[in-house]
Amino acid sequence: MNSFANLKRSRNDFAKLTKAIEATTQATESGSKVREDTRFWQPEVDKAGNGMAVIRFLPAPQVDGDDALPWVRVFSHGFQGPGGWLIDNCLTTINEKCPVCEHNSTLWNSGIEANKDIARKQKRKLSYIANILVISDPTHTENEGQVRLFKFGKKIFDKITEAMNPEFADEKAVNPFDLWEGANFKLKIRNVEGYRNYDKSEFANQSALCDGNDEKLEALWKSEHGLKEFVEKKQFKSYEQLKSRLDKVLGFDGTAPVSRTKATDSVFSSVKDEDVSKIDKVMSEDDADLDYFKSLAKQD
């Protein structure tokens, strides 16, 4: 188990984080079980779709051990077919074969534009989970001071990457996850063409949390939630389970209605609001994961 003294000593060695970022070039946001799990914090937006909050990303939790990163990456699929919705974690997260990705790759490699569009719709989305301290949450002040989990997508992860690898020589590289020399993150959400947009979000100047009081910081660190559980095998359906769900959703098992229009109607009437909000979240960030399909095509 990692010690607090170790954490403090090694805090400027963020080459490990930079490396992990380099390994991750494609990303987007997705929803999964965030809404039911009260450990997760989510920013609230007003009727116009705008919102803001100040959070602080925290270092890797003690419970995850020495080699842990401050975040975990989870791929997921979320789409609708004639036989219903498929909202599941993608097995590529744990480096296993995923039947949905395989099907997408077949569609993509067919070279038919309509198939490519379907593959785009069904593609895996990458999201990140990290511990945060809620600094300011104007619509839910009761959250302030709490250590929570935060699930986010590519746009926010890009901001973290930029902070660690500044573009210009006069900018100092900052590890946003550092308790002493990190920086608060000003989350600014706007509604752009119906989707949540995080472009205006930014890091504040470097500052120590808890005025740099080690006793308080250690308690804060020890109260972080474990992240490894989100990438444990039990979070994932087996290949066979996922394949049979995919067949049902795509109507390949013969149970889905034949007429596509009718199927769509019945699908919508049977979808729970919760599912729709999940899908909204899945679709809320634009991304370009096409390189992924291209890489699959190359493997064949």
Ligand SMILES: [Zn+2]
């Ligand atoms: Zn997949």
